[in-house]
Amino acid sequence: MTAAAIRSGRLVRVSRVVSDPGNPGGVAALFASRDGARALVAVDGTPGPDGTRPLVCVPVPAHFTDPLAAAAWTYDDEAHPVRCTPGVYALLARRT
Amino acid sequence: MPVLTLPGMLRAALATHRTPPPDPTPARPPVRVPAPRRPADVACPTASALAPIDPDPVPSAGPQAQGDVIVLPWPDFMSPHVRFLHTASAAPVGRAGLVLLDPHTLIAEHGGVFWSWWPDTGPTLGTLVVPAGTVARLGHDTHRDLRIAPGVYALRRQRREVSGRIEMAVD
Numbered sequence: 001m002t003a004a005a006i007r008s009g010r011l012v013r014v015s016r017v018v019s020d021p022g023n024p025g026g027v028a029a030l031f032a033s034r035d036g037a038r039a040l041v042a043v044d045g046t047p048g049p050d051g052t053r054p055l056v057c058v059p060v061p062a063h064f065t066d067p068l069a070a071a072a073w074t075y076d077d078e079a080h081p082v083r084c085t086p087g088v089y090a091l092l093a094r095r096t
Numbered sequence: 097m098p099v100l101t102l103p104g105m106l107r108a109a110l111a112t113h114r115t116p117p118p119d120p121t122p123a124r125p126p127v128r129v130p131a132p133r134r135p136a137d138v139a140c141p142t143a144s145a146l147a148p149i150d151p152d153p154v155p156s157a158g159p160q161a162q163g164d165v166i167v168l169p170w171p172d173f174m175s176p177h178v179r180f181l182h183t184a185s186a187a188p189v190g191r192a193g194l195v196l197l198d199p200h201t202l203i204a205e206h207g208g209v210f211w212s213w214w215p216d217t218g219p220t221l222g223t224l225v226v227p228a229g230t231v232a233r234l235g236h237d238t239h240r241d242l243r244i245a246p247g248v249y250a251l252r253r254q255r256r257e258v259s260g261r262i263e264m265a266v267d
Contacts (some may be wrong), residue, residue, distance in 0.1 A: 045240075046160070046238060058256045059256045059258050060257055074255055075168075075252055075254055080216075083252040088159055089159065094158075094160040095160070096162050096163070096241070
């Protein structure tokens, strides 16, 4: 679904494409829809039943311009003493 | 011996030509060759970026992610008192494992590991304690397993923002 939205132009890339930490061969980028909503699009760390790795799409706040900062935000918890900053997310050893 | 001219050779060749008898075997249907796939037919533009499967990864003490759950090691600068208060109530994980967030399941691979649920309703699930000499495994029915080395970790769900509201991501 995500790949189809990108091909049709419903999602437009608004950031650089970066390597996804802990995910060999995986990349991530930010995309925006026409209504201004923003989403992090990345390659799934686990191949599907057909052997391909689908794209995953996670909506994020619209102010993000860096895909790694957006990815770190999705795993952060401001109320917890252990934070997931972009620096911590960049150290990701493994993503499945 | 007569000398055959070119038209004569042609006539001789035509005279020896026989129409072949009909083939008694029934005609086979033509073989259908599938059309080559266009790039637009491929399910994912990154389908060729396949990483080798690692069925038994080396245990890691670093951050790891399994779909919508992340494993975050506690930083060394956390005070011993804070560390104690968060880990003192951790209970051993039984042999059957513990479903943290269906179908993410925590398993004590070697020895005993300890778990305590985080009391808030935010994205953090709880605290995992993996004593020295033990390994924890986070299993899943579609994502590959994570192996977790000794240490103290926060396990947390992934969140997303939809129309200004923050909600938990589900993969």
